[in-house]
Amino acid sequence: MPKLDLVNAQQIKSAAGEWLQAKAQGWSWAKPAAPPGDYDPDAEALFARFLTDPGTDRKDLINLQFIAGKATTWWSKLDALWVFAAHGPEAGRLNWLSTRFNCQPVNNPTFTVDRGYAGNGTNSYINTQFNPSVEAPLGAKFQLLDASFGIRCNSESTSASSIAGAWDGTTGITLNPRNNTSVAGRLNQRGQTSRTLPVATAIGLTAFTRNADAGPFVYKNGALLSGLGAAADTVLVNREVLLGGIMPTSLRANEFSFAFIGGALTVAEMESLYSWWETYKTAVGLS
Numbered sequence: 604m605p606k607l608d609l610v611n612a613q614q615i616k617s618a619a620g621e622w623l624q625a626k627a628q629g630w631s632w633a634k635p636a637a638p639p640g641d642y643d644p645d646a647e648a649l650f651a652r653f654l655t656d657p658g659t660d661r662k663d664l665i666n667l668q669f670i671a672g673k674a675t676t677w678w679s680k681l682d683a684l685w686v687f688a689a690h691g692p693e694a695g696r697l698n699w700l701s702t703r704f705n706c707q708p709v710n711n712p713t714f715t716v717d718r719g720y721a722g723n724g725t726n727s728y729i730n731t732q733f734n735p736s737v738e739a740p741l742g743a744k745f746q747l748l749d750a751s752f753g754i755r756c757n758s759e760s761t762s763a764s765s766i767a768g769a770w771d772g773t774t775g776i777t778l779n780p781r782n783n784t785s786v787a788g789r790l791n792q793r794g795q796t797s798r799t800l801p802v803a804t805a806i807g808l809t810a811f812t813r814n815a816d817a818g819p820f821v822y823k824n825g826a827l828l829s830g831l832g833a834a835a836d837t838v839l840v841n842r843e844v845l846l847g848g849i850m851p852t853s854l855r856a857n858e859f860s861f862a863f864i865g866g867a868l869t870v871a872e873m874e875s876l877y878s879w880w881e882t883y884k885t886a887v888g889l890s
Contacts, residue, residue: 643669652697657690664886669699672879677872680751681865682744683733685846687719688860688889695719696729704733712847715858717887718757722847724764724856729846733864735769735776735791736841744866747791747839751868753810753822754846755861755880756780757889760805766857768849775840777849780857781805786828790819793836800828805857808877814867825877827870860889 642650642662646669650662657665672678683704689695692714696706710727712720722728739746754767761783768776774793780786785799790811800821802809811819813835821828846862848854861880868876 642666645669649699654693655691661690668883675875677868677876680744681863684863686861688717688887690716704731706731717889719858719860721858722854722856724854728848728854731844733844735839739839745864748815748835749867750791751812752776752864753808754778754859755808756805757858757860760857762855764853764855765849766855767846769840769842769844770849771840771842774836778809780809786821791835791839792833812867822873825874
């Protein structure tokens with residue numbers, strides 16, 4: 604066992620005492636910024652795309668989210684991951700996974716720091732610039748029979764209108780976190796959903812996934828509810844995925860803080876993704 608250096612121990616004790624005394628007088632410890640190169644390279648690339656500096660604490664948080672996310676199996680299955688609960692409106696529209704599919708605001712949806720965006724249900728929404736029909740042949744993770752899509756709603760509402768998706772009137776993606784008492788939607792299918800699943804609130808992360816022709820399976824806050832039991836269509840919708848509605852003439856007023864799209868995820872991966880999001884959500888103080 605190494606011998607304790609009593610001189611150094613006394614110095615540590617003295618320094619700790621001085622710090623506690625300073626703290627009692629109102630001083631606080633300011634953690635120095637991590638020097639360039641100490642961040643995950645993908646996190647650092649995202650920081651370089653921000654128009655406004657998020658500050659050291661948020662950079663540290665985002666860096667840890669990148670490290671944790673990249674250690675999972677679901678991270679590489681996604682085409683886009685949008686964290687709208689950001690420090691600024693432009694930062695909230697960036698795709699964390701790529702320089703593509705950065706969101707565009709249409710008719711000034713409302714942005715709130717650390718909460719996200721909200722459309723007005725009339726003419727404002729977010730365009731993700733992700734068109735399934737165009738991107739799937741180019742190698743997107745999102746495919747007709749291998750797909751997932753989810754969005755986190757912050758506010759309570761009930762409506763027959765969906766909060767997110769892409770719909771051409773015949774086929775596509777629609778996600779309604781709560782119509783009256785149930786979640787409803789479609790994932791790469793035509794016609795109406797064959798059945799709905801009861802939920803108590805629209806608030807939370809609602810997600811669909813489809814693996815082969817099974818599904819779509821519905822998740823609420825990382826937990827599997829059940830499947831909607833509808834077969835996939837033979838084609839992908841040729842429209843860009845919207846958040847705040849499913850087409851410019853079908854919108855819904857609801858605030859949202861997070862969304863993703865990509866290939867099919869397993870039960871364990873959905874649970875992991877939700878846990879990952881909860882870490883960030885809690886850190887920024889979003890309820």
